[in-house]
Amino acid sequence: MTEEVAASFDYQIEKDDFKIAGSASSHIKKILKQLGLPNPLIRRASIIAYELEINLVIHTLGGSMRLEVHPDRVVILTEDIGPGIEDVDQAMTEGYSTANDTAREMGFGAGMGLPNIRRCSDEFSIRSTLGEGTWIRSEIHVG
Amino acid sequence: MKVSEMLAGAELNQVAGESGNGNGIKGAYIGDLLSLVMSRALEGNLWITIQAHENIVAVASLVEVSAIVVCEGIHVEPGTVAKANELDIPIFESKASAFELAKTMIGLGIQ
Numbered sequence: 449m450t451e452e453v454a455a456s457f458d459y460q461i462e463k464d465d466f467k468i469a470g471s472a473s474s475h476i477k478k479i480l481k482q483l484g485l486p487n488p489l490i491r492r493a494s495i496i497a498y499e500l501e502i503n504l505v506i507h508t509l510g511g512s513m514r515l516e517v518h519p520d521r522v523v524i525l526t527e528d529i530g531p532g533i534e535d536v537d538q539a540m541t542e543g544y545s546t547a548n549d550t551a552r553e554m555g556f557g558a559g560m561g562l563p564n565i566r567r568c569s570d571e572f573s574i575r576s577t578l579g580e581g582t583w584i585r586s587e588i589h590v591g
Numbered sequence: 592m593k594v595s596e597m598l599a600g601a602e603l604n605q606v607a608g609e610s611g612n613g614n615g616i617k618g619a620y621i622g623d624l625l626s627l628v629m630s631r632a633l634e635g636n637l638w639i640t641i642q643a644h645e646n647i648v649a650v651a652s653l654v655e656v657s658a659i660v661v662c663e664g665i666h667v668e669p670g671t672v673a674k675a676n677e678l679d680i681p682i683f684e685s686k687a688s689a690f691e692l693a694k695t696m697i698g699l700g701i702q
């Protein structure tokens with residue numbers, strides 16, 4: 449059976465680009481609104497997209513984010529080019545953060561991003577290889 | 592209560608987003624850690640913070656807060672103003688502390 453993808457969008461996220469950080473998430477929110485999806489789903493997807501996007505800006509050498517809208521689910525994926533996460537369980541722990549001072553001064557680094565993403569997802573998976581990169585998939589069920 | 596009505600009762604200096612002054616205010620959220628604001632602030636909240644850089648506009652627009660008050664006399668950066676004007680997010684500067692602002696807002700009937 450071929451899979452039906454209603455729509456998909458790709459975003460390139462640059463390292464340390466705080467100026468435009470959030471624009472991919474804002475675009476994702478706009479798309480989901482235009483598609484007429486329910487507000488609580490849009491809110492969860494916005495949180496997921498924003499936290500993933502900021503993590504790419506702050507913690508990686510760069511990466512990409514993808515939104516897929518299927519009839520029964522919304523999927524947000526990120527993939528980056530490193531540096532990877534040494535201990536994924538630790539990274540998933542509330543309050544754990546390696547954010548630098550610049551990021552912390554801007555209010556990032558509470559160590560709540562990944563836990564927020566997992567809480568907002570119906571399905572969540574993360575895979576990371578040190579020295580290579582991190583792959584994250586978050587899915588929200590529609591209806 | 593509308594942002595414009597709140598403005599009439601509080602000593603605030605508007606620096607951006609006047610086109611959003613018709614937004615309705617429902618409650619308030621005080622916070623400076625953006626991932627907490629993302630998950631805890633509610634749609635329509637007045638957001639009181641000491642953060643003043645551009646990213647507060649993205650957060651405000653994603654969460655759909657009614658307006659941002661930057662407290663403690665901190666000045667909002669020009670990039671933040673430009674982005675807030677673009678997205679119709681009212682931003683105010685205040686010399687007051689978050690606690691003083693909270694008292695003012697409760698006095699105005701924002702619960």
Ligand SMILES: Nc1ncnc2c1ncn2[C@@H]1O[C@H](COP(=O)(O)OP(=O)(O)OP(=O)(O)O)[C@@H](O)[C@H]1O
Nearest residue numbers: 503507539545546547556557558559560561562626
């Ligand atoms: N894509 C990634 N690549 C490498 N490390 C990551 C990545 N995403 C998260 N991390 C690591 O996991 C930690 C926890 O991430 P999380 O998003 O929960 O918190 P944070 O980004 O540090 O702070 P907050 O999201 O609350 O602003 C980060 O500090 C970082 O060490």
Ligand SMILES: [Mg+2]
Nearest residue numbers: 499503561562
């Ligand atoms: Mg994060």
